[in-house]
Amino acid sequence: MTATPAQSHTPSVPRAHRPRRRLPRTPAPLRDTLTLVGLPLLAALALPAAFAGGGTRRWFGGRAESQRAEAQAAKDAAAAAFYELDTAQRDLRISIETITAVDDSPAARRAVADFDALGRRIDEASHRYIDAVDAHDLDRDDLEASVASRARAELTAAKEELGRVKQELDGFADGLGPLLGKAETQLARLAPAVERARQALLAASEALDSSRSSGLTADDLAARLAALSPELTKLNQGAGRHGVPETLERAERVTREAVAVRVEAERLPERAAEIDHRLVSLRTRAQALTTRSEQVEPILSELRRRFTAACWQDLQHVPDIAAENVRQAETKLAEARTARDAQRWPDATALLSTVRALLNTTDEAVSAAGDRLHRLNAVQKDPQQEIDRTRFALRDAQRLAMSGRNTPDPRHAGPLDEAVSRLDRAIAGLEGRHPDYWHFLTETEAIRRTAAGVVGRIREERGAGH
Known part of the structure; x- marks a missing residue:
């Protein structure tokens, strides 16, 4: 206004x-006279004055x-x-x-x-x-x-x-109710949010000091914490200078980043110990794989001697691949050790992940050679077990396809009929002087996958119908 x-x-x-207007003060001689003459005279004198x-x-x-x-x-x-x-x-x-x-x-x-x-x-x-x-x-x-x-x-x-x-x-x-309520809510959040940010920064600083006291430099965490210092200055300057929404957003961001620094600083000793353990474990595994890869060549020699080329040709390069993978793994292990000594934790972790991937690939390749010989020996000795296993899967799928029906659905019957034919051809392929046992094994596996796929579709369709 x-x-x-x-x-x-x-x-x-x-x-x-x-207050009423005052009449002129009566002189003292007149007051004395009025007193002498008495009340009747006073009344007589006052009456004309009332009119005037x-x-x-x-x-x-x-x-x-x-x-x-x-x-x-x-x-x-x-x-x-x-x-x-x-x-x-x-x-x-x-x-x-x-x-x-x-x-x-x-x-x-x-x-x-x-x-x-x-x-x-x-x-x-x-x-x-x-x-x-x-x-x-x-x-x-x-x-x-x-x-x-x-x-x-x-x-x-x-x-x-x-x-x-x-x-x-x-x-x-x-x-204005809704707007005012929203504004008052944000203002009510302001002071607690700023205080949380300050406390989070303090806790991160204390956690960092604790990690350093154990011999860890934590330079990357210190840099991240130092980058938050200008944000703290702006928080201390207040919302009057930077605005309430901006201050709230800044306080929440500072809290999140400070909490992340604190968590990593607190976990740093544990992380260092974990990396040390992985270095030792992966080095031991690399040494074991070096020994196992040396056994691949004798396995390949036996495969070449007893089975057709189709049974072992895809394994020809396993020894060379295993040796190269182990060599690369050892190189990466040395780099990881250097990164750990320099306390470059992300680099050390990434290098150890690469080492593990190389050793996993090598382990699978070396194991594949031994597994191939074991499976070929089993099917050469008794192929009927593999045949019965495959026929059981087909009959189970056929029974499900006919359940509740007089004739099977062509979408189910077609793949199953083709699978039966494939099994007959695979069995026929075992006849002869040099049967391809590996082709027989891969074919029976494919047939069982086909039967399992039909069973899955039937159950899905019937479940959707219910």
Whole structure:
């Protein structure tokens, strides 16, 4: 509210409580005379004075006094409405400032514009009230009844206008509820969020100091923690400088990063011990694979001697691959040891993962040669076991395909019939002087996969039907 009349800050004293005008003080000789002559003479002297002195306004201005009182009451009511509107506007301005400090959305900007428009309406109503107050001096002795009546009407109209604007202001305030609630929620989160960030940074610093005390440099963690120092400075400067949303986001980000540094710093001794253990374990495994890979060549010699080329040709390069993989693994192990000594933990971890992958590949290749000889020996000795196993899988799939049906679904019967034919051809391939046992084994495996696929589709279709 832009202006406040002086009369409103010092409300007029009601007529009943206004001090009466004092009559001229009676000289001392006259007082003495009045005392001597007694009460009858005093009454006789006072009666003419009543007509000539202060009693004249009450005698001639009874209606004016009534109008003055009504005008004064209207003035007091208007002043109350003015102060009520002024208080409501001040309270609402605080709410608007709270919203703008937090929210820059289109809805918040609209609220600010609407509040400014309401402010102009408030100024107009206030000026009307002030003009009405300034236009009439209700304390004048010669106030006429018509003037008092006009003052009462203008003050009453000003009060009603103030009341209407107050209603608009109240309605606007009610509509601010969601925006104000959101802003107050963010403000309530601000101080705890900043404090959490400070505590997280402190905990990260303490964890880092603890790790360093055990002989670990943790330079990368120290660099990450140092990078958060400017963010802490901005947090300490406050939301008044950087804005509430930005400060909240910064506090949450600093908390996340500081917690990550703390967790890694606390785990650093354990991580170092784990890397040391993996270095020893993988070196032992590489040595064991070197010994096992030396046994591949005798296995290949036996395969070449007893079985057709198709049974072992894909294993020809296993010894060379195993030797090369082990050599690379040992090189990477040495690099991992160097990285560990330099406390480059991510590099050491990555190198050890590469070593493990190389050794896994070597292990599979070396094992494949021994497994091939074992399976070929078994099928050469008794192929019937593999045949029975495959036929059982086919019959199981056929029974499921016929379950609840007079004729099987062609989508199921077709693959199964083809699988039966493939099995017959595989069995026939075992006849002759030099049977291809490896082809027989791979074919029976493929047939069993086909049967399993049909079973899976049937169950899926029936499950979907239910």
